[in-house]
Amino acid sequence: MANSNDISKHERIGLLHPGAMGATVGAAARHDVDQVLWASEGRSSATRERAAAAGLEDVGSLENLIERCDLLLSVCPPSAAVELARRVASNDFRGTYVDANAISPRTMRTIAALFAANTATVVDGGLIGPPAVRAGTTALHLSGEGARRVAACFETGPLEACCIDGPIGAASAVKMAFAAYTKGSTALLASIYALARAEGVTEPLLAEWERRLPDLTGRLNGSVPASAIKAWRFAGEMHEIADTFEAAGLPDGFHRAAAEVYERLAGFKDAQEPPTLDAVADRLCRDAD
Amino acid sequence: MANSNDISKHERIGLLHPGAMGATVGAAARHDVDQVLWASEGRSSATRERAAAAGLEDVGSLENLIERCDLLLSVCPPSAAVELARRVASNDFRGTYVDANAISPRTMRTIAALFAANTATVVDGGLIGPPAVRAGTTALHLSGEGARRVAACFETGPLEACCIDGPIGAASAVKMAFAAYTKGSTALLASIYALARAEGVTEPLLAEWERRLPDLTGRLNGSVPASAIKAWRFAGEMHEIADTFEAAGLPDGFHRAAAEVYERLAGFKDAQEPPTLDAVADRLCRDAD
Numbered sequence: 047m048a049n050s051n052d053i054s055k056h057e058r059i060g061l062l063h064p065g066a067m068g069a070t071v072g073a074a075a076r077h078d079v080d081q082v083l084w085a086s087e088g089r090s091s092a093t094r095e096r097a098a099a100a101g102l103e104d105v106g107s108l109e110n111l112i113e114r115c116d117l118l119l120s121v122c123p124p125s126a127a128v129e130l131a132r133r134v135a136s137n138d139f140r141g142t143y144v145d146a147n148a149i150s151p152r153t154m155r156t157i158a159a160l161f162a163a164n165t166a167t168v169v170d171g172g173l174i175g176p177p178a179v180r181a182g183t184t185a186l187h188l189s190g191e192g193a194r195r196v197a198a199c200f201e202t203g204p205l206e207a208c209c210i211d212g213p214i215g216a217a218s219a220v221k222m223a224f225a226a227y228t229k230g231s232t233a234l235l236a237s238i239y240a241l242a243r244a245e246g247v248t249e250p251l252l253a254e255w256e257r258r259l260p261d262l263t264g265r266l267n268g269s270v271p272a273s274a275i276k277a278w279r280f281a282g283e284m285h286e287i288a289d290t291f292e293a294a295g296l297p298d299g300f301h302r303a304a305a306e307v308y309e310r311l312a313g314f315k316d317a318q319e320p321p322t323l324d325a326v327a328d329r330l331c332r333d334a335d
Numbered sequence: 336m337a338n339s340n341d342i343s344k345h346e347r348i349g350l351l352h353p354g355a356m357g358a359t360v361g362a363a364a365r366h367d368v369d370q371v372l373w374a375s376e377g378r379s380s381a382t383r384e385r386a387a388a389a390g391l392e393d394v395g396s397l398e399n400l401i402e403r404c405d406l407l408l409s410v411c412p413p414s415a416a417v418e419l420a421r422r423v424a425s426n427d428f429r430g431t432y433v434d435a436n437a438i439s440p441r442t443m444r445t446i447a448a449l450f451a452a453n454t455a456t457v458v459d460g461g462l463i464g465p466p467a468v469r470a471g472t473t474a475l476h477l478s479g480e481g482a483r484r485v486a487a488c489f490e491t492g493p494l495e496a497c498c499i500d501g502p503i504g505a506a507s508a509v510k511m512a513f514a515a516y517t518k519g520s521t522a523l524l525a526s527i528y529a530l531a532r533a534e535g536v537t538e539p540l541l542a543e544w545e546r547r548l549p550d551l552t553g554r555l556n557g558s559v560p561a562s563a564i565k566a567w568r569f570a571g572e573m574h575e576i577a578d579t580f581e582a583a584g585l586p587d588g589f590h591r592a593a594a595e596v597y598e599r600l601a602g603f604k605d606a607q608e609p610p611t612l613d614a615v616a617d618r619l620c621r622d623a624d
Contacts, residue, residue, distance in 0.1 A: 151534060174543055187539060210539050219534035224543050226527045227551065231520050237585050238515045244583040245440060245508035250476060250499050254463055254513050261550070262516065294533040295620045296526050299592030306586040331584045 055198050057081065060115035062108075062130060063089060064097040068121035070177040071146070071186070073100035074203030075119075085111040109137060116141035117196070121173070124148045125282040128157060135160040142192050146171030148283040150222060150290040151215030158190075158214045167192040170214045172221030178205035189216035222290040226301065229280055230287070232269045233304035236311075239266060240327035271320035274329075277311035284308060344487050346370065349404035351397075351419060352378060353386040357410035359466040360435070360475070362389035363492030364408075374400040398426060405430035406485070410462070413437045414571040417446060424449040431481050435460030437572040439511060439579040440504030447479075447503045456481040459503045461510030467494035478505035511579040515590065518569055519576070521558045522593035525600075528555060529616035560609035563618075566600035573597060 058081040061072040072082045084097050086104045097104065105111050111118070112134060118141065120130055127147040134143060143166055145157050158168040169192045175184030181204040188196050189210040197207035210216045242251040255262045273280070284305035288298040310329050314321055347370040350361040361371045373386050375393045386393065394400050400407070401423060407430065409419055416436040423432060432455055434446050447457040458481045464473030470493040477485050478499040486496035499505045531540040544551045562569070573594035577587040599618050603610055 175547070185543070208539065210536065212535055216534065216536055219531070219536045220539045220543070223527050223531045223534070223536065223540045226530070227523065227544075227548070230523055234516065234519055234523070234589050237580065237589065238512050241515070241580060241583050241585055242508065242512045244585075245505065245512070245579075246501055247499065247505055247508045247512065250497065250509045251512045254474070254509070255516075258464070259516070290534075291526065291530060294530050296530055296533075297592035297595040299588035299595070300523050300526065303586035303588030303592075306588070 055079070056117045056195070058083065058115055059117040059119060059199060060084065060105075060111040061102060062111070062118060062120045062134075063122055064093055064100060064102055065121065066096070067173060067177045068119075069093075069096040069100040069102070070179055070184075071119065071121055071173070071205060072097070072102045074178050074205035075199045076101050077203035078201050079199050083111055083115060108133060112137045112139045117144065117199070118142070119144045119146060119171075119196075121146050123279055123282060124153075124286050128153060128160075131157040131160050135164060135166070138164060140164050140166050142167040142169060142196065144169045144171050144188075144196050146173050146186060148172070148221055148225060148286060149218055150286045150293065151218045152289065152293055153286060154215050154218040168214060169193050169196050170217040171196070172217040172219075172224075174221060174224050178203075180204055182206070187217040187220045190214040193217075219290065222287050225283060226287045226291075229273070229284065229308075230300055230304050232265070232273050233284070233307040234300075235262070235266055236270045236273070236326055237303070237307055237330060239270065239323055240330040243324065243327040244331050266323065270323060270326055273308075274311045274314045274321050274326050275317055277308040278315040280308040281305045281312070344368070345406045345484070347372065347404055348406040348408060348488060349373065349394075349400040350391060351400070351407060351409045351423075352411055353382055353389060353391055354410065355385070356462060356466050357408075358382075358385040358389040358391070359468055359473075360408065360410055360462070360494060361386070361391045363467050363494035364488045365390050366492035367490050368488050372400055372404060397422060401426045401428050406433065406488070407431070408433045408435060408460075408485075410435050412568055412571060413442075413575050417442060417449075420446040420449050424453060424455070427453060429453050429455050431456040431458060431485065433458045433460050433477075433485050435462050435475060437461070437510055437514060437575060438507055439575045439582065440507045441578065441582055442575060443504050443507040457503060458482050458485050459506040460485070461506040461508075461513075463510060463513050467492075469493055471495070476506040476509045479503040482506075508579065511576050514572060515576045515580075518562070518573065518597075519589055519593050521554070521562050522573070522596040523589075524551070524555055525559045525562070525615055526592070526596055526619060528559065528612055529619040532613065532616040533620050555612065559612060559615055562597075563600045563603040563610050563615050564606055566597040567604040569597040570594045570601070 170189045172187040178184035185206045189212045193209045200207040242248045284301045288301035292298040376396045459478045461476040467473035474495045478501045482498045489496040531537045573590045577590035581587040
């Protein structure tokens with residue numbers, strides 16, 4: 047945790063955007079920051095409701111938000127992160143820009159470069175855990191100059207800020223490496239179940255797992271259906287992870303395959319409840335010969 | 336377990352070859368079979384020692400083995416399985432041929448087809464677990480006609496025979512699906528550690544794992560170094576698994592990447608003791624940009 051004794055606190059920060067995770071980040075910051083603002087322009091009614099429930103104040107447009115805040119926090123899908131940063135940078139933002147998205151270190155450095163001409167401060171962030179409703183569940187890793195002042199926004203709320211001793215890219219690397227296992231191994235597990243079903247051997251496989259790897263059965267029945275509903279937004283993150291492996295000289299195939307798995311499951315987006323394992327398996331197997 | 340009341344037992348079987356796993360399979364069969372033979376021609380002195388210790392009788396050549404046995408059991412590296420079966424089939428073997436190797440269902444069917452002209456019985460086998468020294472650790476899944484008579488060779492020894500209700504290919508599918516998770520996720524874990532090291536974030540990553548996924552730290556410190564020593568013989572199995580996924584219409588990238596990981600670690604074959612995690616990571620990262 048940052049020691050903020052010598053850190054001046056922000057009195058007003060802006061949040062882009064109050065999605066399921068972002069809204070809880072904004073609500074967490076309100077414990078230490080007087081005002082957390084957001085911009086409703088172009089956002090859905092669900093987002094408006096979440097923002098209001100989180101106690102965030104709507105200033106309408108992105109331009110208003112940029113004008114009124116000297117710290118902006120970006121929490122959005124990985125595929126939208128660069129474009130959002132570009133819009134902020136092109137509006138001559140000169141404060142602190144925190145990108146807390148699931149992007150590769152290289153994408154993070156691309157975002158930092160967008161602000162080079164503005165003399166803005168860019169801070170790298172990586173969120174690990176579920177939406178930050180309860181204390182002790184969710185961490186915001188931060189790296190780069192200015193990380194400690196960002197951490198001071200989360201001293202007393204339920205989101206735990208962790209300053210990493212590293213440059214821009216380090217916090218993103220932690221996020222990539224952490225999600226590489228959780229989301230990567232869930233995609234692997236879903237594929238293996240689909241394989242066993244296609245080959246007619248789910249019964250002996252599940253018996254072997256039950257006996258030798260008893261935790262796996264729980265993950266299969268829990269994580270796989272739960273992930274299927276969220277799969278539509280995981281594919282982009284898997285490609286960011288694959289890019290991170292590739293840039294480090296490591297095989298990228300694990301997460302290209304995981305991206306393919308989540309793309310095939312994207313149709314469960316509007317499902318009322320998690321699908322059965324067999325329904326997941328049916329979506330995964332295609333073009334079998 | 337097979338009920339062998341109405342199954343005539345084999346009195347003499349042949350084992351190809353008494354490697355680390357194969358020797359224990361042969362020793363296990365000796366509880367129910369009078370003689371377990373093998374052929375030392377072209378095999379190493381280490382194999383001879385293992386065979387002698389397991390109580391197997393050497394008949395010299397493959398031709399002698401084929402002539403004297405009406406059941407042959409193949410336990411060899413996946414890349415050698417088809418060629419070995421071809422040699423046996425071309426010697427007009429007409430008994431029961433059990434392929435217990437880590438091969439795809441399709442490779443298994445290729446092997447079965449080699450014996451079609453001989454009117455031999457082919458049984459599909461898949462070994463799960465460590466070398467079968469202690470009871471309750473290792474299973475031999477069997478499928479295809481003749482599976483029950485093969486299972487009768489392992490009624491009282493420490494290798495548990497499990498007859499699967501399925502055709503040639505089913506037992507191999509169980510093996511592929513089981514190893515897809517164990518060896519696949521170990522390769523993933525090794526890659527993630529290498530990534531974190533390349534990015535300078537092992538400390539925050541391991542802290543997150545310790546806190547959220549405490550079992551993972553044990554697997555990282557146990558399975559990764561242990562697998563590095565055996566990696567030289569895992570790459571072929573990973574490609575068989577990838578082929579199995581591909582044939583079922585599933586993404587094959589997880590195990591192509593795992594094959595690449597194990598290929599890069601093949602140099603640890605002659606290591607006296609398991610390498611450190613950092614030594615594994617150094618071998619894995621290459622051509623980083």
